[in-house]
Amino acid sequence: MNAQSGLARQQAEFIAHVLDEERAQPEHWTERQRAGLAVYRNNYRAALVDALRDTYERTARWVGEDAFERAAAHHVITSPPASWTLDDAGAEFDETLAALFANDPEVAELAWLEWSMQCAFTAKDAEPLDVEGFTSATSGFGEEDWSGMRLTFAPGFTLREVDHDIAVLWNALAQDEFDNPDIVLAAPRYCLVWREGLRPTFALVETLEGEALAALAGGATYAGACTLLVERLGEEEGIAKAGGLLGRWVGEGLLTGISGAQSSRSS
Numbered sequence: 001m002n003a004q005s006g007l008a009r010q011q012a013e014f015i016a017h018v019l020d021e022e023r024a025q026p027e028h029w030t031e032r033q034r035a036g037l038a039v040y041r042n043n044y045r046a047a048l049v050d051a052l053r054d055t056y057e058r059t060a061r062w063v064g065e066d067a068f069e070r071a072a073a074h075h076v077i078t079s080p081p082a083s084w085t086l087d088d089a090g091a092e093f094d095e096t097l098a099a100l101f102a103n104d105p106e107v108a109e110l111a112w113l114e115w116s117m118q119c120a121f122t123a124k125d126a127e128p129l130d131v132e133g134f135t136s137a138t139s140g141f142g143e144e145d146w147s148g149m150r151l152t153f154a155p156g157f158t159l160r161e162v163d164h165d166i167a168v169l170w171n172a173l174a175q176d177e178f179d180n181p182d183i184v185l186a187a188p189r190y191c192l193v194w195r196e197g198l199r200p201t202f203a204l205v206e207t208l209e210g211e212a213l214a215a216l217a218g219g220a221t222y223a224g225a226c227t228l229l230v231e232r233l234g235e236e237e238g239i240a241k242a243g244g245l246l247g248r249w250v251g252e253g254l255l256t257g258i259s260g261a262q263s264s265r266s267s
Helices: 003-019 031-055 057-063 065-078 093-100 106-122 131-137 143-148 166-173 207-217 222-233 235-251 261-266
Strands: 150-153 158-164 184-196 199-205 255-259
Touching: 031 057, 031 065, 031 106, 057 065, 057 106, 057 166, 065 093, 093 106, 106 158, 106 166, 106 184, 106 199, 131 235, 131 255, 143 222, 150 207, 158 166, 158 207, 166 199, 184 207, 199 207, 207 222, 207 235, 222 235
Parallel strands: none
Antiparallel strands: 150 255, 158 184, 184 199
């Protein structure tokens, strides 16, 4: 075994002890070494909790500092980060909160929004497809091209179904003082997150639009999304709805490109 591989093994063993308090420590360790590990482990976890607090500022305000710190500590113990950067420490924290705050599901929804906004902010740059660009790209489209068209969404674009008006909650928590707003939605909606220029943003949309977007983001063709809308609304209204939504998505900068039957033939 060379020195480099031996060092890597020692480093892996050390981080395993940092992450797992129950891991048996080497018998030859002195009390000073054991105490030093405990100090290092506490500092390590404190740094991760601080990173979570920075990322989930609104979530911390909503649940309260004590509850948030306990949840954050639980997360860093049960789901230690696998990345080298603290920016990734908050990954999947919303899933931890969903389990810990099962009776308050808006907590996980709010945390998901905070994390998605951060991811949108740090996503790679891409030029949005504007109306002129979309018109040019589809100018030669025939029926087959429209049916087989697939949409490319802006980097950082994501969405999920929510049962609470997290837009109202988000804005309330931006104030120095806030009352508990009424945030339970009469029916589920979808929250979309994307970036406009350098600014991450989000919006709540009706469930049907969210389902169409989810299908398209998952790789469905435009015809597939149209079929979904037609099944729910009928042929005339469904096709009109599909066209109206597509125009709005282009106008809001959600798309960066299209691909389909025509582009496949010409490539």
